[in-house]
Amino acid sequence: MANDKKIKAGIIGGAGYTGGEMIRVLLNHPDVTIAYIHSRSNAGNPLYAVHADLLGETELTFTGELSNDIDVMFLCLGHGEAKKFLAENEIAPTVKVIDLSQDFRLGETSNGREFVYGLPELQREKIATASNIANPGCFATAIQLGLLPLAKAGLLNEVHTTGITGSTGAGQSLQATSHFTWRANNVSTYKVLTHQHLKEIRRSLQLLQPSFGGEINFVPVRGDYPRGIWITSYLQSDLTLEEAQQLYKNYYAGHPFTHVSEKQIDLKQVVNTNKCLIQLEKTGNKLVIHSIEDNLLKGASGQAVQNMNIMCGLDETAGLKLKSIVF
Amino acid sequence: MANDKKIKAGIIGGAGYTGGEMIRVLLNHPDVTIAYIHSRSNAGNPLYAVHADLLGETELTFTGELSNDIDVMFLCLGHGEAKKFLAENEIAPTVKVIDLSQDFRLGETSNGREFVYGLPELQREKIATASNIANPGCFATAIQLGLLPLAKAGLLNEVHTTGITGSTGAGQSLQATSHFTWRANNVSTYKVLTHQHLKEIRRSLQLLQPSFGGEINFVPVRGDYPRGIWITSYLQSDLTLEEAQQLYKNYYAGHPFTHVSEKQIDLKQVVNTNKCLIQLEKTGNKLVIHSIEDNLLKGASGQAVQNMNIMCGLDETAGLKLKSIVF
Amino acid sequence: MANDKKIKAGIIGGAGYTGGEMIRVLLNHPDVTIAYIHSRSNAGNPLYAVHADLLGETELTFTGELSNDIDVMFLCLGHGEAKKFLAENEIAPTVKVIDLSQDFRLGETSNGREFVYGLPELQREKIATASNIANPGCFATAIQLGLLPLAKAGLLNEVHTTGITGSTGAGQSLQATSHFTWRANNVSTYKVLTHQHLKEIRRSLQLLQPSFGGEINFVPVRGDYPRGIWITSYLQSDLTLEEAQQLYKNYYAGHPFTHVSEKQIDLKQVVNTNKCLIQLEKTGNKLVIHSIEDNLLKGASGQAVQNMNIMCGLDETAGLKLKSIVF
Amino acid sequence: MANDKKIKAGIIGGAGYTGGEMIRVLLNHPDVTIAYIHSRSNAGNPLYAVHADLLGETELTFTGELSNDIDVMFLCLGHGEAKKFLAENEIAPTVKVIDLSQDFRLGETSNGREFVYGLPELQREKIATASNIANPGCFATAIQLGLLPLAKAGLLNEVHTTGITGSTGAGQSLQATSHFTWRANNVSTYKVLTHQHLKEIRRSLQLLQPSFGGEINFVPVRGDYPRGIWITSYLQSDLTLEEAQQLYKNYYAGHPFTHVSEKQIDLKQVVNTNKCLIQLEKTGNKLVIHSIEDNLLKGASGQAVQNMNIMCGLDETAGLKLKSIVF
Known part of the structure; x- marks a missing residue:
């Protein structure tokens, strides 16, 4: 693709974790050119002043200026900040917006902009024609990918879910629970049975299985490693293991990033990739579903690029x- | 206590993880002297040839000889090996046996030796008069301590449990899943819903609540750290948080190692101790119970010494x- | 020792890392009773509000009040704060002061208080009769213990030293380099060839070998683990390995915490202990000395208690x- | 590049760590097609049976057959095995061989095949016309990249080097020092002052500075993380910091993977990349050089692909x- 035909992307909030991952992916994207990376506090500085690993890869700098001369805008802002940003800045209606925050995942709008929930494995066609995308949450992505085939088959009932997340899931702010001395070799939980992602998860699942009561008992765990989400869900099911595997394989047949493994999986199979791997087990009348992803890629910036690819008619894996x- | 009044302990299988922890605890125990540490493959070698951290603390050596001139014998052997050891060796009936394997936890006997399940928080009085102890499993200890008060109150119903364990839980054998390169920063599960400890757990709980059907859905997870077990269980309950906390505090009032925390707990509060900490949460009609321990101490060798203390009339915390x- | 004969200890700055370790050690010390633990910001709170692992072990609270009705005062304050504390508060001359900061390690005085450098392996006799102790730095302790025997034999020349420290060495303040996401699996250096501990190290070594020019090239490395210091030093030497080992063994013969290993050592042999292990190697004309310790114990609070034991005529290991x- | 114009690569020893990395890099290489991946013990199995992270990315299988219908052959075998392989198998003289073992780094030949030492920053032109490459060792690469500019300027004298390596450096064999329980949070050294890479390092440096006596004092350290090498070297130098930085920047100006950082570097800037970052410090008359890389990429398979790119006239970064x- 000639350079002047490349998609022009703007990144808002380029100094955070998801902003950094966005830059890393887009720098090597064959069909995209980064038009600008916005960060008020870092304006003028080279990217590698913040994202030190980019030294030697680009001389781009952060900017404090916005421009509408782009095709896609990625909002990599904190929760609540995206809504505020769109309210305070005039973004041309021709600019596709992909928001990584949770501000628009439940049907919220901004100045008439309506957002499509950007989980390709749920609704790729709707994404393909969308102008604005609410990119799913990290836990929400992995949990849904573990349950979508059952929901589509109308087989969901009360779900029991454990999720373990790396420290990048909590962002780069300094707090007691992000101190290395505390978190190394440690385990703890938070928001047990009350995690905010449950809302977007229920919404998607009820799209496919309206009768689903939405009982998802979710125990989020802080893991002592930086990247990756492990999900184990189980529920009652009459399916045999083989039937369940077939159901999942059929569902994900056309999806390039989500795969069913017949062998035991482990988290590092997906760390630093945009993939989600799923493994099923059957014990008694319980079906067990393991689903894993990198929280910053398939759970955030990678999926945002996947959505952009779909919206712009590119190869989904570009x-x-x-x-x-x-390792 | 004068030296000749000290309890004489023999350790069988002193070269493994639990054997090493037994030595570390007993070396500094004020009322115990180690009579011998048996290890066929290491006979004649100083302890620090195997347990390198003991350099400078003791010049004791391993022995290949057995003797009945002891008060207590700790069996720190692999599963199946303890049974075999007792069948093949003549242990004087006056010697109290504390077995750390799973060979005698479900009512099995050996040459007429009957074993009392050694969970002090379940049955301290029975332990006090026992001649032989089947020391509980590591996961089994932490899960039971999280559920005993409910069982005693007859309030158990279907339980959903996640357990995360350090790598020492898998012993010192070299295998693919014990390789540092694989396990570092990784997550995986094993024996999902089928872990062998479920049997001893159900047995204890049904002692207290015979009507309990025993449905415990247990997801064991390999954590990427060496020591400690984290358990989160939840079940339906009509208790308020305050009622539940009171129930647990009452139950554990006389037990020096198990405590209820009103603040959020984290695993490293108990690592390298014999304690179990419990924290409760209530969300909707679900009661959540977190319980944590060091798998090699309260989950193995520490609890074995606690049982010895009770059997020998010592201070339980000696x-x-x-x-x-x-940290 | 009857309770009223116990040594009464006060701890100033009880909420930090070294303060916490001081409490943990003294709580179980057979000859000490903790008179009070001073922390202005935590006055009135139970210890376990800050040091959560102490839940179930003590109901002591922090206090904002000082008292001179103690035998020993431990200053667990930041660098610069100890000097200020002694200037602003009237401490009875009968109270022995053990300062863990670097404020008095180079001969500084406070209101006529003179401080003895508290490295027992250097000058136990001077410590035994001292009124005030400047407790050595963590890196300084491990490096000196690796070099003292050579200095005493007048064999030191230019030294090349690498030191790797756990994250607790940097204290509990939140900063970019203490973020789990950054430090996990990472390596970095700081203060290369300029670390402030070099001053106290040179001072001690020149006490034993006045001719020593003091060239110590020290590369400090941040390790991605919480506890422990690894030191490797090397220098030119005509000694054979056997001669060097004998020199070191002789030097440390009467010292209960410092031991020479003939086998390869690894850091976890000493983590959570007050020990220092030393291993020697000889290659060509270079003598290599590895020395390891727990930075919070032998490198801070443990050594402070060791000094107290010596000053108070107790068993040095009490x-x-x-x-x-x-593990 | 049309598919039939792509370079055909064969990989020998595809089941190990470096073999796996070779596959991962070549699968996405725009100008290469993998002709076959040889592994006797895994013949017939899909790649993801061994390299589980490749699930969903390729259906390629291992083969036990060799073929000469390739352009490049990568030998990813153990030390000693490469020599044996070439002796026992007839490889067409038209096939370029890139050997990742240490078998041919010191001028050894095999059936008339002469090997060029494959460090592009040392001798890109020689590599461009070579038929056979001896790919440098992981430590050797990082240490040399830290010293080449000084050697070229004739400024090398006795060097003092510390190197810390991730566990992948030791390969996938199971041994006591590769057990997670042992290595987690641990530090240890090995082959102190005697590491075998010193030979190839001296050889390269003397190419540039024949007068260099070759004194490199190297302390290799086992780090408790899987990937990456950190090197700190220092030596006497009259250069100012600015002069040294200029010297290094000039030297590496045309090299796309090696960069000089003026800010403090940390290891994770390069993990999972083919880059080497260098940072300089000056203290007194000592020049300090930090150099970092991913041991499996720039230190092994990545550099092998870089060599292939150069040999085949491709963009060096392809x-x-x-x-x-x-993170």
Whole structure:
């Protein structure tokens, strides 16, 4: 693709974790050129002043200026900040907006902008024609990918879910629970049975299975590692293991990033990739579903690029064939 | 206590993880002298040849010889090995046996030796008069301590449990899942809903609440740290948080190692100690119980010494006031 | 020791890392009773409000009041704060002061109080009769213990030293380099060749070998683990390995916490203990000395208690036979 | 590049760590097609049976057959095995061989095959016309990149070097020092002052500065993380910091993967990339050089692909613009 045909992307909030991942992915995206990276507090500084790993890869600088001469705008702002940003700045209606915050995931609008929930495995067609995307939450993505095939088959009932997340899920702010000395070798939980992602999860699942009562008992756990989300869900099911595996394989057949493994999975299979791996087990009348992802990629910036690819008619995997860390 | 009045302890299988912890605790126990530490493969070697951290603390050596001139024998052998050891060796009936394997936890006997399940918070009085103890499993201890008060009050129903364990729970054998490169920053599960400890857990709970159907859905997770077990269980309950906290505090009032925290807990509060901390939460009609321990101490060797203290009429905490690692 | 004969200790700055370790050690010290734990910001709160691992072990609270009805005062304050505290508060001359900061390690005085550098392996006799102790720095302790025997034999020349420290060495303040996400799996250096501990190290070594020019090239490294210091030093030497080992063994013969290992050592042999282990290697004309310790114990609070034991005529190891974490 | 014009690569020893990284890089390389991946023990199995992270990315299988219908052969075998492989198998002289072992780094030949030492920053032109490459060792690469500019300027004298390596440096064999329980939170050293990479390092440096006596005092340290090498070297130098930085920037000006940072660096800036970052410090008359890399990429498989790119006239960075893990 010639350079002047490339999609022009603007990144708002480029100094945070998801902003940094957005930059890393887009820098090597064959069909995208980064028009600007907005960060008020870092305006004028080179990217590598904040994202030190970019040294030697780009001489781009942060800017404090906005421009509408872009095709896509990624909002990598804190929760609540995206809404405020759209209210305070005039974004041309031709600019596609992909918001990574939770501000527009439940049907909220901004100046007439309506947002499509950006989970390709749920509604790729709607995303393809959308002008604005509410990018799903990290936990929400992994949990939904573990349950969508059951919901579509109308087989969901009360779900029991454990989720373990890396420290990047909590962002870069300094707090007691982000101190290395505290978190190393430690385990703790938070928002047990009350995590805010449950709302967007229920909304999606009820789209597919309106009768689903929405009982999802979710125990979020802080893991002592930086990247990745592990989800184990289980529920009552009459399906045999083989039937369940077939159901999942059929559902994800056309989706390039979500795969069913017949072998036991482990988290590092997906860390630093945009993939989600799913493994099923059956014990007695319980179906167990493990689903894993990198919280910053498939759970945030990678999925945002995947949405952009779909919206812009590109190959869904463009720029997203990332080498896993493995070890 | 004068030296000749001290309890004489023999340790069988002194080269493994639980054997090593037994030695570390007993070396500083004010009322115990270690008579011998048996290990066929290490006979003649100083302890620090295997347990390198003991350098400078003792010049004791392993022995390949057994003797009945002891008061207590700790069996720190692999599962199946304890049964075999007792069948093949003549242990004097006056020797109290504390077995750390799972060989005698479900009512099994050996040459007429009957074993009392050694969970002091369940049945301290029975332990006090026992001759032989089946020391509980590590996961089993933490899960039971989270549920005993409810069982005693007849309030148990279907339980949903997540358990995360450090790598020491899997012993010192070299295998793919014990390789540092694999386990570091990784998450995985094993024996989902089928863990062998469920049997001993159900047995204890039904002792207190015979009507309990025993449905415990347990998801065991491999954590990427060496020591400690985190348990989160939840179930339906009509108790308010305050009622539940009172129930637990009453139950554990006389037990020196198990405490109820009103603040959020984290695993490192108990690592390298013999304590179990419990924290309760209430959301909707669900009662959430977090319970944590060090898998090698309260979950193995520490609890074995606690049982010995009770059996021998010592202060239950003797030798077990251990400094936590905290960080 | 009857309770009214116990040594009464006051701890100033009880809410930090070294204050917490001081409490943990003294709570189980057979000959000490904690008179009070001073912390202005936490006055009135139970200790476990700050040091959560102490839940169930003590109901002591922090106090904002000072008292001179104590035998020993431990100053667990930041660098610069100890000097200020002594200037602003009237401490009875009968109270022995053990300062863990770096404020008095180079001969500084306060209101006529003179401080003895509290490295027992350097000058136990001077410590035994001292009224005030400047407790050595963590890196300084491990580096000196690796070099003292050579200095005493007049064999020091230019030294090359690498030191790796756990995150607790940097205290509990929140900063970019203490964020879990940054520090996990990371390596970095700081104060290369300019670390402030070099001054106290040179001072001690020149006490033993006045001709020593003091060239110590020290590269401090941030390790991605919470506790422990690893030191590797090397220098030119004509000694054979056997001669060097004998020199070190002779030097440390009467010292209960410092031991020479003939086998390869690893850091976790000493974590959570007051020990220092030393291992020697000889390659060509270079003598290599590895020395390891727990930075919060032998490198701070443990050594402070060791000094107190010596000053008060107690067994030097009283309260300091701590179980290592090992794993 | 049309598919039939792509470079055909064969990988020998595809089941190990470096073999796996080779596959991961080549799968996404725009100008390469993988002809076959040889592994006797895994013949017939899909790649993801061994490299589980490749699930969903390729259906390629391992083969036990060799073929000469390739352009480049990568030998990812153990030390000693590469030599044996070339002796036992007839490789067509038209096939370029890139060997990742240490078998041919010191001028060894095999059946008339002569090997060029494959460090592009040392001798890109020689690599461009070579038929066979001896790919440098991981430590050797990082240490040399930290010293080459000084050697070229004839400014090397006795060097003092500390190197810290991740666990992948030790390969996937199970041994006591690769057990998670042992290595987590631990530090240890090995081959102090005697590491085998010193030979190839001296050889390269003497190419540039024949007068260099080759005194490199190297302390290798086992880090408790999986990936990455940190090197700190220092030596006497009359250069100012600015002069040294200029010297290094000039030297690496045309090299796309090696960069000089004026800010403090940390290891995770390069993990999962093919980059080497260098930072200089000056204290007194000592020049300090930090150099960092990913041991499996710039230290092994990434550099092998870089060599292939150079040998085949491709863009040196083709397929090697990898997203760092950062966190």
